[in-house]
Each structure stands twice: as C-alpha cells, then as structure tokens.
Amino acid sequence: MENCIFCKIAAGEIPSNKAYEDDKILAFHDINPQAPVHIVVIPKAHMAAGMNDINAGNADMIAHIFQCIPRIAAEAKLENGYRVVCNCGADAGQTVFHIHFHILGGKKLDEAMA
Ligand code: 5GP
Ligand code: ZN
Numbered sequence: 001m002e003n004c005i006f007c008k009i010a011a012g013e014i015p016s017n018k019a020y021e022d023d024k025i026l027a028f029h030d031i032n033p034q035a036p037v038h039i040v041v042i043p044k045a046h047m048a049a050g051m052n053d054i055n056a057g058n059a060d061m062i063a064h065i066f067q068c069i070p071r072i073a074a075e076a077k078l079e080n081g082y083r084v085v086c087n088c089g090a091d092a093g094q095t096v097f098h099i100h101f102h103i104l105g106g107k108k109l110d111e112a113m114a
Helices: 005-010 059-075
Strands: 019-021 027-028 037-042 081-083 101-105
Touching: 005 027, 005 037, 005 081, 019 059, 027 059, 037 059, 059 101
Parallel strands: none
Antiparallel strands: 019 027, 027 037, 037 101, 081 101
C-alpha cells in the first residue's frame, strides 16, 4: 500500500534491523524501543489496518504470526518471558495502520499494563 511505512519496510525500501523473516512475515527491531528488546512483527502484505480488521479471510496470517512469535522471542533470548502488544486505535496510541504485534522483553516489565 502506498505511503505505508511498514509496506516500505517489508519491501526493503526503508531499511530495518531484521529479527526474523519468512515468505509471509517480517520481524524487525523497533526504531524507538520501549524495552531492551522491542521487536515488531508484521505480515509482509498490507492485509489489515489493525486488530478491528482481523476476519476469517486473514485469520490464517494472524495465526502464522502467533505461531512464529515464540521462535522469534527465543532467538532474541527472551527466555525469562516477554509481552505481546497490539495497539488498536487512538486510545492505545496506534500510529501505523498495517497490522503489527510488538514483542517486548529483556527486563522485568512493569506489572501494570496500562
Ligand atoms: P504502533 O504505535 O502503531 O503500535 O507502533 C508502531 C511502531 O512502529 C512504533 O513503536 C514505532 O517506533 C515503530 N516505527 C515507526 N516507524 C518505524 C521505522 O521506520 N522503523 C522501525 N524499525 N520502526 C518504526
Ligand atoms: Zn502496509
């Protein structure tokens, strides 16, 4: 999709520090990390703007992302645990409208989630 920063990252037009890649998804280190390890996982195709756009037609891709997250976390040495976050809409502070999931870890995270 034009002018979508994550489509540009997926296409290699904007460089990223990759953590994992396969034919369907890409995981890269966040440019503005909120934890010692902060990885963003995206589908390579712009298939959904966010959480509210998940449906039967794209649920397989979401399932694939969630199947890969434990492997991505293990490769990032998050053996003590990690948090997965999906910001949805204005109140959650969503800024990029290409569905993505944050993996946060590398320290004892704040027990308060909000
Ligand atoms: P959101 O707030 O939409 O859930 O998350 C978007 C995330 O993308 C933010 O954490 C932001 O730091 C990250 N981000 C935005 N632009 C870039 C970029 O060009 N490169 C990387 N690596 N991360 C980005
Ligand atoms: Zn996109």
